[in-house]
Amino acid sequence: MLKIVNVAGARPNFVKIAPVVTELRKHPSVIATRLVHTGQHYDDSMSESFFRDLEIPEPDVHLNVGSGTHAQQTAEIMKRFEPVVTDERPDYVLVVGDVNSTVACALTAAKLGVGVIHVEAGLRSFDRTMPEEINRVLTDHMSDLLFVTEESGRVNLLKEGIEAEKIHLVGNVMIDSLRRQLAVLGEPDTLPRFGLQPQGYGLVTLHRPSNVDEPEVFKGILSALSKIAARLPLLFPIHPRTEARIAEWGFEKFFANSGLVRTAPLGYRDFLELMRKARIVLTDSGGIQEETTVLSVPCLTLRHNTERPSTIEVGTNHLVGTDPVKIGEEADRILDGKCKQGGLPPLWDGKAAGRIVKILLSHGKGI
Numbered sequence: 621m622l623k624i625v626n627v628a629g630a631r632p633n634f635v636k637i638a639p640v641v642t643e644l645r646k647h648p649s650v651i652a653t654r655l656v657h658t659g660q661h662y663d664d665s666m667s668e669s670f671f672r673d674l675e676i677p678e679p680d681v682h683l684n685v686g687s688g689t690h691a692q693q694t695a696e697i698m699k700r701f702e703p704v705v706t707d708e709r710p711d712y713v714l715v716v717g718d719v720n721s722t723v724a725c726a727l728t729a730a731k732l733g734v735g736v737i738h739v740e741a742g743l744r745s746f747d748r749t750m751p752e753e754i755n756r757v758l759t760d761h762m763s764d765l766l767f768v769t770e771e772s773g774r775v776n777l778l779k780e781g782i783e784a785e786k787i788h789l790v791g792n793v794m795i796d797s798l799r800r801q802l803a804v805l806g807e808p809d810t811l812p813r814f815g816l817q818p819q820g821y822g823l824v825t826l827h828r829p830s831n832v833d834e835p836e837v838f839k840g841i842l843s844a845l846s847k848i849a850a851r852l853p854l855l856f857p858i859h860p861r862t863e864a865r866i867a868e869w870g871f872e873k874f875f876a877n878s879g880l881v882r883t884a885p886l887g888y889r890d891f892l893e894l895m896r897k898a899r900i901v902l903t904d905s906g907g908i909q910e911e912t913t914v915l916s917v918p919c920l921t922l923r924h925n926t927e928r929p930s931t932i933e934v935g936t937n938h939l940v941g942t943d944p945v946k947i948g949e950e951a952d953r954i955l956d957g958k959c960k961q962g963g964l965p966p967l968w969d970g971k972a973a974g975r976i977v978k979i980l981l982s983h984g985k986g987i
């Protein structure tokens with residue numbers, strides 16, 4: 621019996637772990653699967669609603685760590701995860717993505733001599749000021765088996781000296797979730813609830829510290845968004861980090877008498893419905909760059925780099941940075957109908973988790 625402890629902690633993790641756990645649980649006679657929720661995200665809108673929408677089973681263990689500084693959060697996860705690994709004695713700990721829960725649990729397992737599996741390995745923004753970049757690099761170098769979503773991931777890992785035998789290009793588990801949910805979504809009432817028409821609005825998300833924790837940068841982005849909103853209504857579900865900064869700096873004014881409409885963070889299905897019918901998406905999220913590529917929706921990424929180059933080279937993504945003039949020009953171009961068509965990166969077909977489990981079964985305990 622192969623025993624795997626799976627870890628999820630923050631919103632994007634839930635979308636990635638869902639198909640992995642579903643596939644692992646299809647083999648109960650040979651794989652024992654546990655799910656640990658670190659509690660990095662804990663609000664209903666950031667956590668439970670994703671478990672419901674994605675039909676993720678109740679976690680076997682909840683670490684309830686909550687928020688904190690990077691060191692506090694990472695350390696607290698490690699302290700609380702260590703006894704779980706010691707008690708469970710799994711063959712592997714499987715981590716996804718690049719959040720603090722990812723690196724904390726990988727490090728805990730590696731120090732206990734337990735194998736580490738990283739799903740969504742190899743992505744690099746080459747920007748060490750991003751907390752996620754540090755998490756990615758460290759997690760990859762502690763991992764025994766690395767599953768990558770796009771060719772750039774393999775190239776990056778090989779350049780960093782990671783052995784080729786450990787690396788597998790399997791596609792994108794986030795897209796497994798997307799395709800599965802699209803198949804069962806039907807016609808939810810999300811657009812009528814917000815008074816929106818298909819193609820009659822844009823969708824915005826922002827939560828990167830480099831954008832929302834810097835008042836001048838954030839103000840510039842909000843002024844660009846309110847100008848775009850004079851042309852096309854923009855719906856902006858607001859992440860708790862972003863909400864806190866708006867209140868702190870008195871930026872509510874950008875939403876007053878403007879087509880820029882804010883709302884609480886949304887669940888997976890509501891957000892998917894809004895994304896697939898949007899005329900344009902403006903974001904600093906990693907996952908949304910990928911999802912818009914698969915949905916063929918034009919995406920402007922308000923960052924100076926991306927760790928997901930295939931969304932630009934193949935997909936519908938444009939890297940526009942944070943200059944308000946440039947954001948406005950690029951949005952106008954898209955609203956004038958000058959969008960690229962975009963294609964699909966290889967293996968983003970909804971079957972990535974199946975490939976991962978097949979490889980795990982063929983490796984058995986001997987990674």
Ligand code: UD1
Nearest residue numbers: 630631632660661662663666687688719720751752860861
């Ligand atoms: C984390 C991830 C980021 C990911 C993002 C998705 C790291 C380093 N960052 O960033 O990669 O893109 O999640 O959301 O792991 N808060 C709540 N309720 C919650 C969770 C957080 O109110 O359920 C508030 C707290 O005030 C907290 C702040 O949001 O201090 C930030 O949360 P945190 O988990 O530290 O980072 P994120 O910005 O969410």
